Amino acid sequence: MLKLCSCGEQMALSLRTVIFAKKVNITNVPVYSCDICGRNDVFHGVKDDVGRLISQLGAVSDSRSIPFDQVHEWASLLSDLRTQMKKLQPSDVARATEERTNQLLDLLNLASSLGDESWKQEIQSRLAQLSAQYIL
Template sequence: MRKSCRCGHVMELELRTVVYAKKVEIRNVPVFACADCVSYEVLQPVKPDLTECISKLGEQPVKQDVSFGEQNELADLLHEQLLAWPEATDQEMEYRMKEAVEGRINLLLDIMSYAHKAEDKAWIEDTERRLAQLSGFVWQAHFSNAV
């Protein structure tokens, strides 16, 4: 998955490890990278959750390894799809991601139903957060200038 860089070259979407405070490795963060000008850009829909994840770690975090997919549903789905279809074209990945997002939303709605039946407020809030991470994602908004 690609998009145009400010320098005019192509940025590729990659899953990167973000190192915070030289102690915490946050794995599988979706990042656009330009090999030409060496610039990086976190995929916009996951940026707020990455910021929140880092803020929860604090200024003096303990050494640890964090999977960003556990913090963000979209990052988790991108990781799954990129592993399953490493050679997919942008159009194929768009289709696969739409299918995966739809399937995950349906699963989360089922989970929400069980959470409501169980009257588990924490479970409901967590499921709502996870649904919100997926419900606003529109492929073209983030890959519209793909090369």
């Protein structure tokens, strides 16, 4: 979960606001940023989800703000983690992701035993979002 910047510095994982079409603020997007040269790269594993969110907006007429951590499981986890500690450490992120995955797998078992298909699908899509950290 470490990435090198083009300037040679190590980039740190953080949550940033991404501005689209100068009107839409998407807040709490996982981003790699470089303290030295100020470069920001949206975390690769969530790029598709950010793109999908933007395409769902359609034509943008009003300024608005969308909290990405409310629509994306891994961004939500990072956001929770950041309220507990200032800096996102890869080891803490990995541990929290594993815990959240286990919780969701327990829920998936419950949904399966209840035969609740729509709940199962919802949990499966949240599990898929958690795997974002492995998509580099």
